[in-house]
Amino acid sequence: MASNRKLGGRAFKVTMAAVLVVGLGLAARAYAQQHAGGMMGAHGDPAAHFAEMCDTMEARQAGMLAFAEVRLGLTDAQRPAWTKFAAAVKVLRRR
Numbered sequence: 001m002a003s004n005r006k007l008g009g010r011a012f013k014v015t016m017a018a019v020l021v022v023g024l025g026l027a028a029r030a031y032a033q034q035h036a037g038g039m040m041g042a043h044g045d046p047a048a049h050f051a052e053m054c055d056t057m058e059a060r061q062a063g064m065l066a067f068a069e070v071r072l073g074l075t076d077a078q079r080p081a082w083t084k085f086a087a088a089v090k091v092l093r094r095r
Helices: 010-034 046-055 057-072 079-094
Strands: none
Touching: 046 057, 057 079
Protein backbone atom coordinates (compact mmCIF):
# COMPACT_ATOMS: atom_id res chain seq x y z
CA MET A 1 0.00 0.00 0.00
CA ALA A 2 2.88 2.37 0.72
CA SER A 3 4.24 1.94 -2.81
CA ASN A 4 1.01 3.36 -4.33
CA ARG A 5 1.35 6.54 -2.27
CA LYS A 6 4.93 7.38 -3.05
CA LEU A 7 5.47 10.84 -4.56
CA GLY A 8 6.77 9.62 -7.91
CA GLY A 9 3.90 7.20 -8.58
CA ARG A 10 2.17 6.96 -11.94
CA ALA A 11 -1.23 8.12 -10.58
CA PHE A 12 0.39 11.21 -9.08
CA LYS A 13 2.13 12.08 -12.35
CA VAL A 14 -1.08 11.66 -14.37
CA THR A 15 -3.01 13.82 -11.88
CA MET A 16 -0.37 16.57 -11.97
CA ALA A 17 -0.31 16.52 -15.79
CA ALA A 18 -4.12 16.87 -15.87
CA VAL A 19 -4.00 19.78 -13.41
CA LEU A 20 -1.32 21.46 -15.51
CA VAL A 21 -3.29 21.07 -18.74
CA VAL A 22 -6.48 22.44 -17.18
CA GLY A 23 -4.59 25.34 -15.60
CA LEU A 24 -2.88 26.29 -18.86
CA GLY A 25 -6.20 26.08 -20.69
CA LEU A 26 -7.86 28.44 -18.22
CA ALA A 27 -4.92 30.85 -18.34
CA ALA A 28 -4.95 30.89 -22.14
CA ARG A 29 -8.67 31.59 -22.22
CA ALA A 30 -8.36 34.45 -19.71
CA TYR A 31 -5.47 35.95 -21.67
CA ALA A 32 -7.41 35.75 -24.94
CA GLN A 33 -10.42 37.49 -23.40
CA GLN A 34 -8.29 40.32 -22.00
CA HIS A 35 -6.42 40.89 -25.26
CA ALA A 36 -9.26 40.44 -27.72
CA GLY A 37 -9.14 42.82 -30.63
CA GLY A 38 -5.38 43.32 -30.84
CA MET A 39 -4.77 45.82 -33.63
CA MET A 40 -8.44 45.99 -34.45
CA GLY A 41 -9.15 48.52 -31.72
CA ALA A 42 -12.14 48.73 -29.48
CA HIS A 43 -14.69 48.26 -32.25
CA GLY A 44 -13.00 45.41 -34.11
CA ASP A 45 -12.45 47.33 -37.34
CA PRO A 46 -8.83 47.23 -38.56
CA ALA A 47 -9.58 49.74 -41.34
CA ALA A 48 -10.70 52.32 -38.78
CA HIS A 49 -7.56 51.68 -36.71
CA PHE A 50 -5.26 52.33 -39.66
CA ALA A 51 -7.30 55.32 -40.84
CA GLU A 52 -6.89 56.87 -37.39
CA MET A 53 -3.16 56.24 -37.52
CA CYS A 54 -2.95 58.02 -40.87
CA ASP A 55 -4.98 60.95 -39.57
CA THR A 56 -2.60 61.52 -36.67
CA MET A 57 0.66 60.71 -38.49
CA GLU A 58 1.63 64.33 -39.10
CA ALA A 59 1.10 65.31 -35.47
CA ARG A 60 3.00 62.27 -34.17
CA GLN A 61 5.88 62.99 -36.52
CA ALA A 62 6.02 66.66 -35.49
CA GLY A 63 6.13 65.56 -31.86
CA MET A 64 8.95 63.13 -32.53
CA LEU A 65 10.99 65.77 -34.37
CA ALA A 66 10.44 68.32 -31.60
CA PHE A 67 11.43 65.79 -28.96
CA ALA A 68 14.58 64.84 -30.87
CA GLU A 69 15.51 68.49 -31.38
CA VAL A 70 15.27 69.24 -27.65
CA ARG A 71 16.94 65.98 -26.65
CA LEU A 72 19.89 66.60 -28.98
CA GLY A 73 20.47 70.07 -27.54
CA LEU A 74 21.34 71.59 -30.89
CA THR A 75 23.67 74.57 -31.10
CA ASP A 76 23.05 77.59 -33.31
CA ALA A 77 25.61 76.23 -35.76
CA GLN A 78 23.69 72.93 -36.04
CA ARG A 79 20.25 74.51 -36.43
CA PRO A 80 20.37 74.97 -40.28
CA ALA A 81 21.31 71.31 -40.79
CA TRP A 82 18.49 70.24 -38.44
CA THR A 83 15.97 72.40 -40.31
CA LYS A 84 17.05 70.80 -43.59
CA PHE A 85 16.78 67.31 -42.08
CA ALA A 86 13.30 67.97 -40.63
CA ALA A 87 12.10 69.29 -44.00
CA ALA A 88 13.41 66.15 -45.74
CA VAL A 89 11.61 63.92 -43.23
CA LYS A 90 8.34 65.78 -43.86
CA VAL A 91 8.75 65.38 -47.64
CA LEU A 92 9.39 61.63 -47.27
CA ARG A 93 6.21 61.26 -45.22
CA ARG A 94 4.11 62.70 -48.02
CA ARG A 95 5.27 60.07 -50.51
